[in-house]
Amino acid sequence: MPSSPISRLSGNRMNWGARFLLSFLAALPSGAAAQTLGDPEYGAYLSAECATCHQRDGSFDGIPSITNWPEEDFMAAMFAYRAKQRPHPVMQMLAARLSDEEIAALAAYYATIKN
Template structure:
């Protein structure tokens, strides 16, 4: 299997697992930890300095998907130099907290 296929399979399986399989992150801690993330992955009420830069907005995204994506970046299974570097600095708790924050955040429609 190719690395892309393995990553897609892993994310799919993670999304099929019951929500209890993922620890609940701390929303307030996640808000503080996600400060850097907002520059590109803004949420409602936050204006991206580079609005033409095409990155996904994470407000309202499922926490388990965000955690899976961050784990894949950290492991080198997803390819994006900036995200790989940032993910290397995150602990599992950091990932859970950031994911909990973005899951409850209102999506930015811009």
């Protein structure tokens, strides 16, 4: 699959893009963002690699929980890892391999898991 135009952005442009996305989502009617971001079923399919470190039940064993996050926050964090604006080499590498669609799907999936 070819990389998306967003994956080729520099850090400053990615930061701008993440801010734009968040401001756009904030302007949507309540509940609309959750309906438009990602496919939770696809996110469940993709989540196996995440589960090797992050616990699905939300337990914390030195690695932060990623369950029950607002989708926008999850996506902003993943975009920041991808742009190397958040420090963690493993997460930077994993986020760099994900498309925007995959990040949105993971965000939708993990937002549905209540712990």
